[in-house]
Amino acid sequence: MIPIRDDNPHFLTPYATWAIVGLNVLAWVLVEGFGREPALSRSVCTLGLVPGELLQTVAAGTRVQLGPDSWCVVTGAADWLTVISHMFLHGSWMHIIGNMWFLWIFGNNVEDSMGHLRFAFFYVLCGLAAAGLQVLSSPGSPIPMVGASGAIGGVMGAYVMLYPRVRVEMLFWLGFYVTTFAIPAYWMLGYWFLVQLLGGVGSLGGSGGGVAFWAHVGGFVAGALLVLLFRDPVLLARHPRHGWRRPADSGGH
Secondary structure, three states: OOEEOOOOOOOOOOOOHHHHHHHHHHHHHHHHHHHOOOOOHHHHHOOOEOHHHHOOOOOOOOOEEEEEOOEEEOOOOOOOHHHHHHHHHOOOHHHHHHHHHHHHHHHHHHHOOOOHHHHHHHHHHHHHHHHHHHHHHHOOOOOOOOHHHHHHHHHHHHHHOOOOOOEEHHHHEEEEEEEEEEEEEHHHHHHHHHHHHHEEEEEOOOOOOOOHHHHHHHHHHHHHHHHHOOOOOOHHHOOOOOOOOOOOOOOOO
């Protein structure tokens, strides 16, 4: 199941959301070479966030295999810029498309509640919180972490706090059977959060590879809390579908 739209109008032109999507796409094209090797591995190794390297818990020279013919070597030097740079990198076409799709669906309405600059700052803070929890969950991992999903998890956490009853239209397919249905945002996003939390618990004690579940959890919780500080009451008050009031039947993306 994937969300395809929400029944939620927006009033501001979402310049910050567009800019964030644009930066991710530019990084995918110019830095990661459309996901082709050797650009992809080189960018992930040098600009991805390596918990063990950041915390100096992994020996310099440790080798990590990314693919059949690609390796990362831990340098032993903590590069704190990767705490930011990893948010704008992705590991595959499906990775970046999925992340940007979720940001596109939910980002503009959250930006609507804050304004452009506050939303951009909020997004980065959620990404930092997501990275922090992921690093704490696997402090000895030598595997690079990349992706915007932690920060986007923050956007989703904010969305469910701001617009819990707005209906989100979902696409469901099972073999040749395809249909759509609409459910309240708190159901869809609550289910997503539960899946991430269960996945994070199941990943404890692992090497830190695969899906960064704790980054998703950390971003979501940070977004749900930070939105209480970042929302602008004036901007939010003009929005017809915030809070637990029953939304009207018209409007949408």
